[in-house]
Amino acid sequence: FPRFHGPLLMASQVNGHSSDSSSQGGEPLREDLQEFLSGEAPLHQLDDLTKVNPVTLETVLRCLQARYAVDTFYTNAGCTLVALNPFKPVPQLYSPALMREYHSAPQPQKLKPHIFTVGEQTYRNVKSLMEPVNQSIVVSGESGAGKTWTSRCLMKFYAVVATSPTSWESHKIAERIEQRILNSNPVMEAFGNACTLRNDNSSRFGKFIQLQLNRAQQMTGATVQTYLLEKTRVACQASSERNFHIFYQICKGASTDERLQWHLPEGAAFSWLPNPERTLEEDCFEVTREAMLHLGIDTPTQNNIFQVLAGLLHLGNVRFADSEDEAQPCQLRGSIRTSALLLQLPEDPLLDTLRIRTIRAGRQQQVFRKPCSRAECDTRRDCLAKLVYARLFDWLVSVINSSICADPDSWTTFIGLLDVYGFESFPNNSLEQLCINYANEKLQQHFVAHYLRAQQEEYAVEGLEWSFVTYQDNQTCLDLIEGSPISICSLINEECRLNRPSSAAQLQTRIESALAGSPCLGHNKLSREPSFIVVHYAGPVQYHTAGLVEKNKDPVPPELTSLLQQSQDPLLKVMFPADPEEKAQEEPSGQSRAPVLTVVSKFKASLEQLLQVLHGTTPHYIRCIKPNSQGQAHTFLQEEVLSQLEACGLVETIHISAAGFPIRWFGDEEGSSPKSAACSQQDRVWDHFRAVGGEAEDLSGYAFSQLELLEHGRAQVLEQCARRIQGSWRRHWHRKQERQRRAAVLIQAATRSWFARRHVRRLHAAATVIKRAWRKWRIGMAFLASKELDGVEEKHLSQVPLPTGSFLLPQTQTSLLAAIIRLWPLGLVLANAAAGVRGFQRKLVVWACLQLRMGSPSSYTVQTAQEHAGVTSIRALPQGSVKFHCRKSPLPYADICPEPSPYSVTGFNQILLERHSLGHR
Numbered sequence: 001f002p003r004f005h006g007p008l009l010m011a012s013q014v015n016g017h018s019s020d021s022s023s024q025g026g027e028p029l030r031e032d033l034q035e036f037l038s039g040e041a042p043l044h045q046l047d048d049l050t051k052v053n054p055v056t057l058e059t060v061l062r063c064l065q066a067r068y069a070v071d072t073f074y075t076n077a078g079c080t081l082v083a084l085n086p087f088k089p090v091p092q093l094y095s096p097a098l099m100r101e102y103h104s105a106p107q108p109q110k111l112k113p114h115i116f117t118v119g120e121q122t123y124r125n126v127k128s129l130m131e132p133v134n135q136s137i138v139v140s141g142e143s144g145a146g147k148t149w150t151s152r153c154l155m156k157f158y159a160v161v162a163t164s165p166t167s168w169e170s171h172k173i174a175e176r177i178e179q180r181i182l183n184s185n186p187v188m189e190a191f192g193n194a195c196t197l198r199n200d201n202s203s204r205f206g207k208f209i210q211l212q213l214n215r216a217q218q219m220t221g222a223t224v225q226t227y228l229l230e231k232t233r234v235a236c237q238a239s240s241e242r243n244f245h246i247f248y249q250i251c252k253g254a255s256t257d258e259r260l261q262w263h264l265p266e267g268a269a270f271s272w273l274p275n276p277e278r279t280l281e282e283d284c285f286e287v288t289r290e291a292m293l294h295l296g297i298d299t300p301t302q303n304n305i306f307q308v309l310a311g312l313l314h315l316g317n318v319r320f321a322d323s324e325d326e327a328q329p330c331q332l333r334g335s336i337r338t339s340a341l342l343l344q345l346p347e348d349p350l351l352d353t354l355r356i357r358t359i360r361a362g363r364q365q366q367v368f369r370k371p372c373s374r375a376e377c378d379t380r381r382d383c384l385a386k387l388v389y390a391r392l393f394d395w396l397v398s399v400i401n402s403s404i405c406a407d408p409d410s411w412t413t414f415i416g417l418l419d420v421y422g423f424e425s426f427p428n429n430s431l432e433q434l435c436i437n438y439a440n441e442k443l444q445q446h447f448v449a450h451y452l453r454a455q456q457e458e459y460a461v462e463g464l465e466w467s468f469v470t471y472q473d474n475q476t477c478l479d480l481i482e483g484s485p486i487s488i489c490s491l492i493n494e495e496c497r498l499n500r501p502s503s504a505a506q507l508q509t510r511i512e513s514a515l516a517g518s519p520c521l522g523h524n525k526l527s528r529e530p531s532f533i534v535v536h537y538a539g540p541v542q543y544h545t546a547g548l549v550e551k552n553k554d555p556v557p558p559e560l561t562s563l564l565q566q567s568q569d570p571l572l573k574v575m576f577p578a579d580p581e582e583k584a585q586e587e588p589s590g591q592s593r594a595p596v597l598t599v600v601s602k603f604k605a606s607l608e609q610l611l612q613v614l615h616g617t618t619p620h621y622i623r624c625i626k627p628n629s630q631g632q633a634h635t636f637l638q639e640e641v642l643s644q645l646e647a648c649g650l651v652e653t654i655h656i657s658a659a660g661f662p663i664r665w666f667g668d669e670e671g672s673s674p675k676s677a678a679c680s681q682q683d684r685v686w687d688h689f690r691a692v693g694g695e696a697e698d699l700s701g702y703a704f705s706q707l708e709l710l711e712h713g714r715a716q717v718l719e720q721c722a723r724r725i726q727g728s729w730r731r732h733w734h735r736k737q738e739r740q741r742r743a744a745v746l747i748q749a750a751t752r753s754w755f756a757r758r759h760v761r762r763l764h765a766a767a768t769v770i771k772r773a774w775r776k777w778r779i780g781m782a783f784l785a786s787k788e789l790d791g792v793e794e795k796h797l798s799q800v801p802l803p804t805g806s807f808l809l810p811q812t813q814t815s816l817l818a819a820i821i822r823l824w825p826l827g828l829v830l831a832n833a834a835a836g837v838r839g840f841q842r843k844l845v846v847w848a849c850l851q852l853r854m855g856s857p858s859s860y861t862v863q864t865a866q867e868h869a870g871v872t873s874i875r876a877l878p879q880g881s882v883k884f885h886c887r888k889s890p891l892p893y894a895d896i897c898p899e900p901s902p903y904s905v906t907g908f909n910q911i912l913l914e915r916h917s918l919g920h921r
């Protein structure tokens with residue numbers, strides 16, 4: 001047997017390659033042995049990616065693929081959970097029974113990896129009241145990877161486990177709260193999700209849900225915070241994509257009356273409603289209405305919302321054409337009346353606002369009206385729609401919050417669920433991707449800070465010697481994006497503040513020159529479009545500078561807001577209150593020095609706020625992975641998964657997790673101080689070191705990482721174990737072979753004896769047949785003999801009465817036999833020769849031949865068996881008679897010739913003479 005090389009074998013196993021080429025040459029035993037000796041579980045059985053060896057993108061990928069192939073969708077990656085999207089309903093994977101199983105398990109982490117393990121861990125952490133008590137779960141991944149699904153399942157999990165009402169009444173209250181929290185999902189998804197190329201139900205916003213728990217760890221409420229709603233989708237959808245689900249729900253689900261009310265005739269075409277023929281399961285108007293009702297949004301308010309949305313759809317159909325006279329506003333194509341009616345806006349001011357820009361200038365703030373170009377009119381129209389929709393979404397979120405949020409006194413702790421877009425890198429990246437990737441950088445930093453720094457600090461506090469891992473920090477990248485005083489964000493914001501006309505190329509030059517020293521800034525010389533590259537932790541991304549400043553400004557013409565404030569619609573009135581303070585803030589202040597609120601600055605502020613919340617919690621990470629972009633079950637596309645693994649920095653995550661102590665020992669005594677716990681651990685490590693054969697001079701080596709020490713010890717223990725396993729295996733193998741040999745001998749013996757018995761049986765049967773045949777033959781012969789002997793041979797001479805006329809005297813017999821013996825040749829010759837002699841003449845001849853006395857014929861009998869044919873033999877019968885036979889006797893002793901002694905004739909039917917021996921005698 002080859003000597004066991006633990007790590008080598010392990011590596012070859014996990015990599016899926018056999019290091020020994022001969023093992024592929026049909027040596028099953030050797031392969032079995034290697035598999036046995038390696039003692040390592042097959043890839044799909046590795047619950048934790050830190051166990052793959054070595055940890056590389058390839059091995060991690062293989063492991064995930066192997067698990068996906070056996071319908072195992074969750075895998076630990078140290079402190080992170082990797083969730084593969086099954087793209088199919090998996091029975092019982094999220095059942096309440098399974099939730100309870102994880103909830104009641106003494107050690108849920110020993111069960112199979114699952115989002116419920118994470119859910120239960122956070123819940124127990126809250127229960128333990130150990131600082132930080134509040135928990136957060138960061139669910140990330142690219143679009144369609146399963147973030148929303150995961151968050152939804154976790155909310156259901158908490159709804160099941162975080163409720164132990166003591167009374168029926170409190171049970172009802174808890175149930176109502178849970179139902180409201182769960183009902184917020186369909187409403188938020190209807191207004192915030194849309195069908196994209198990558199996901200039929202893609203969340204177009206980020207969200208942080210705070211589940212609030214009371215002292216008894218029961219869920220008493222929740223709050224939702226949203227980030228970066230993709231409001232441009234209202235007015236601009238990529239081909240093959242759709243607008244937000246709610247628009248389709250209204251158009252498809254409205255009743256006849258509602259259609260009339262909202263001016264949505266059946267089959268009406270709206271340019272902001274592309275691909276209406278595609279019906280998705282998300283197009284469920286009734287579910288949304290029901291959920292809204294549960295959240296306290298009554299039917300009139302709902303109708304109001306849908307009427308506003310219908311107004312936006314009609315606004316999308318408004319077209320403009322350039323006027324021949326530049327001083328005149330653009331011409332209107334189509335009608336704006338329906339839109340104005342539905343939005344309850346005065347028609348003419350609406351049209352004017354869309355077509356004419358108002359400029360205030362001079363000390364007196366004189367108002368100038370400038371007709372807009374066609375493109376500007378379109379932009380203003382889109383801006384109006386985006387503004388209304390964004391406000392509506394924010395209003396909805398606030399309503400949801402007021403419905404599900406608990407009284408501040410009723411909750412003490414929370415579990416946060418953060419569902420954020422994962423790292424994004426497309427061929428054309430703009431401000432949205434910059435914000436998303438910036439958020440991901442921040443979260444990555446938070447992750448590293450939490451797991452590595454916190455761990456190291458903790459070890460230091462515990463007095464554990466620790467070789468501090470110098471880990472790649474993404475601070476340089478963050479400095480590039482958000483740093484002070486100069487960063488990408490500050491430069492883009494500056495462009496907005498200065499409000500100077502600048503081209504995309506100028507912005508690129510400014511960024512490159514101002515941030516030239518940053519190692520994370522790159523430049524693509526081959527790119528025709530003005531762009532810059534940011535080297536993120538998950539890989540480099542090229543951002544195009546065209547439109548970046550404009551997007552960042554996200555300008556809302558003040559006239560639009562003023563117009564909306566004039567609306568008579570109750571909902572719009574709430575959303576656009578005529579508040580002078582707000583007005584002052586929103587108006588771009590010509591000479592004012594107030595900072596401009598750009599998209600980036602707002603996003604940065606909300607991100608910082610979020611991170612502050614996260615910093616006060618114990619974070620848990622779930623990385624969702626999409627096995628293929630087509631959303632197909634049972635399809636694992638390696639390249640696609642690989643790019644996601646790279647993007648989420650999973651390998652780094654595993655390294656970070658593996659860099660910490662995999663196991664923590666605490667002091668045995670209850671309430672032991674961290675110090676004693678540390679000492680205890682050191683002692684155990686040292687004991688362990690000695691146990692595995694560490695030398696005294698190696699004591700100095702104690703300074704090297706305890707991890708290395710343990711690894712060294714582990715390798716030695718593994719080797720010892722391997723030797724033991726080899727020995728045991730050999731013994732087992734020999735015993736097995738011996739057993740096999742004995743079994744073979746036994747089988748051989750049994751087979752042989754069986755054959756022998758069969759042979760004997762056959763012989764026996766043959767002998768029986770022969771015996772029977774022989775007996776039969778003998779009987780036949782006896783019968784023939786008895787026939788031949790006329791049935792007299794069986795009668796004893798003395799008992800048999802002499803035949804009539806026969807007499808038998810000793811002298812007579814003696815003389816007869818003597819005569820026969822003496823004269824038989826002559827008699828025979830005569831008997832044969834005298835063919836023509838008959839009757840008495842013949843007898844005479846015989847008598848003469850036999851020298852019988854003529855005078856006493858009654859004392860003996862002479863019979864000839866054949867009168868006509870020649871005589872073959874002459875026989876002497878015991879009774880003293882003589883027979884002449886014409887046929888050869890069948891009797892066995894028929895060829896016995898008479899002895900010369902006259903007294904030797906004994907027995908029956910003694911042959912005196914046979915013809916064939918005539919010549920020889």
Ligand SMILES: Nc1ncnc2c1ncn2[C@@H]1O[C@H](COP(=O)(O)OP(=O)(O)OP(=O)(O)O)[C@@H](O)[C@H]1O
Nearest residue numbers: 085087088143144145146147148149199201202203
């Ligand atoms: N655990 C799961 N079991 C079955 N199907 C799933 C699971 N997770 C996700 N899916 C399927 O994948 C689809 C996409 O998932 P989801 O909407 O949660 O992705 P996402 O990461 O939130 O995407 P986006 O960022 O675009 O919102 C779901 O509509 C569902 O069909």
